[in-house]
Amino acid sequence: MKKKVTIKDLAKLSGFSVATVSRVINDNGRFSEETRKRVLDLIQQTGYQMNYSAKSLRMKKSFTIGVLVPDISNFFFGEVVQKIEEILFDKGYSTIICNTARNNKKESAYLQMLEGKGVDGIIVISGAEDFSFEETDAEKNI
Template structure:
């Protein structure tokens, strides 16, 4: 394959080398027609940018680190996939780090990312506030947080779906459909998004003149004891007729457990989750859920990170992404 230079691409495209450079770096003014013409020539010739030289010249690695707690979770996986696709279109490669909710693993990944000279960092979810200083990362690395409170709010942008409103609406949906004693099922450890969902659940009860009792209306479940704990809970509180699960992964497991226990959904217990996993449409009955706008969440994240990298960001702000209800057969 012949080695083409930017001058060659410019000549074949009928534009100046400066224009070719602007198209490659997606920086500066040029028409869409010009962009398409240059990109077509690049594809035809197999031209490849010398990223090593480009990195040295611009003091950039053109790589972004993404820290995610559980890549097997559909919501996280889909969000990361969309973020990666947008970043790729902007000329950045993505290093995806699955922490498995381990603080030790998270710290090791952060050190690795710092050694690679990443240009920016995306932090997704987690039970504790993200502390850039404790992470021992250079404070010059721009970062944004999704669904995870940053300890140094003035140094970043915090982006999250409206978890509070989603939980509030989900709880009201149960009440409006006749539930007299709805409960919330959640994990032992809550992220900042989980805490917001809990607050939404509590306030929906309050608005509808229902008392909230953490001892009797919160069902905390670990990974190992879900079926026996649910069985014991329902034996103790047989009037339970609605469950708002903190996420769909837990809701799907509860749906299976309720079936095993002979509980009819939604006739005896109504169920609603959070995240609108595609699996929700294939359960029996299909699962009601709160839908997050993944596309908007990913785009807003990348937009703010790139602004931070280019020293154009407005730090210290929080961005809330709206949610909607997707009601299906598990609610009446």
């Protein structure tokens, strides 16, 4: 298995600090165009991939939205979910699409799973006649 290239590896290879490499990767802060080019070239050469889990922990944001849908095979729901996914993707978000199959237990389990994954939001297209979202202790304290 090939060793994963880290931001520290990029810094060492480029001769720049980890902070400078991070600024280039996140396009945040000041650096020259030459620095940008050198770091981006190294990223391409080494196959560096950002660790999104670490970034999520650091930023306290997952850039992920959960979408609960009662029946993904239903044309209407499929079209709605597809449009939601397109819009979110264009805004830099990934989606976790959860097909509940109109099953209340499955819907509740998905809600708990999405909360555990720390998604930034949940879009619920519920198939239940009486839907409720229970507040967690953490949300009650906000």
